[in-house]
Amino acid sequence: MILLVFLFAVQWDKIAGWGYKNGILHNSIWLEQAAGVYHREARAGKYQLTYIEAKGVCKFEGGKLATYQQLEAARKIGFHICAAGWMDKGRVGYPIVKASSNCGFGKTGIVDYGYRLNKSERWDAYCYNPNGKHCGGVLTDPKRIIKSPGFPKEYENNQICYWHIRLKYGQRIHLHFLEFDLEDDISCLSDYLEVYDSYDDVHGFVGRYCGFELPAEIISTGNVMTLKFVSDASITTGGFQIKYIAVDPPKTKKFWHDAGSTTADKNTYSLS
Numbered sequence: 001m002i003l004l005v006f007l008f009a010v011q012w013d014k015i016a017g018w019g020y021k022n023g024i025l026h027n028s029i030w031l032e033q034a035a036g037v038y039h040r041e042a043r044a045g046k047y048q049l050t051y052i053e054a055k056g057v058c059k060f061e062g063g064k065l066a067t068y069q070q071l072e073a074a075r076k077i078g079f080h081i082c083a084a085g086w087m088d089k090g091r092v093g094y095p096i097v098k099a100s101s102n103c104g105f106g107k108t109g110i111v112d113y114g115y116r117l118n119k120s121e122r123w124d125a126y127c128y129n130p131n132g133k134h135c136g137g138v139l140t141d142p143k144r145i146i147k148s149p150g151f152p153k154e155y156e157n158n159q160i161c162y163w164h165i166r167l168k169y170g171q172r173i174h175l176h177f178l179e180f181d182l183e184d185d186i187s188c189l190s191d192y193l194e195v196y197d198s199y200d201d202v203h204g205f206v207g208r209y210c211g212f213e214l215p216a217e218i219i220s221t222g223n224v225m226t227l228k229f230v231s232d233a234s235i236t237t238g239g240f241q242i243k244y245i246a247v248d249p250p251k252t253k254k255f256w257h258d259a260g261s262t263t264a265d266k267n268t269y270s271l272s
């Protein structure tokens, strides 16, 4: 019995690591989606979710683990992911559109690992939710505009979005707030944007923002940054637009002088 309690405590610790903090589930990283199917990996990285955890990740966002047929339907419109994930009923596989010897054994189709007997194996998750409010993503372009979902329309209730900016090693990220309007309250408990100077939303907390005052510009210390947007169940406002630009490592003093000016937004495109 003591052993059981101990095991439970260890297990709970693990879950708590990617689970609830301040009433919010810090579940996973949104990666890609098509035809209502999403690929998600745990915040801790690739292949970290047991079957139960994968189910929980999808359920929290109002979806379910995708069936084989749903994954195949997504694959047919170009959903190609080189990472095995849990599907409905404990099946594991991944969708391959373009044959490659590095991934999928040179075949196309769903690479099917079958129904797993051991549900404690750790994989990613494929969720299905045709009504999901999609937001967030992994951004690797040197510049981009990040918008709250639906911008310039008001964002919706009950949103959680993560944007992970990952640039080249040595580069830094310059965040510039263009427009900002989130439900205002003193402690930003209702709707807020959080900025983290790190890969996740645990380390490197920079600030939590709400209301309609434009936050000051932020420059990362490294080449990764995480933005997290949360809205609660009532009252929405205009949302935000944030531009980021890659700042290359300094070469000369002159470079730094020039770093603030940019040739352009001509290549910038938006993501909401």
Ligand SMILES: [Ca+2]
Binding pocket: 183, 190, 191, 231, 232, 233, 234, 235, 236
């Ligand atoms: Ca709200």
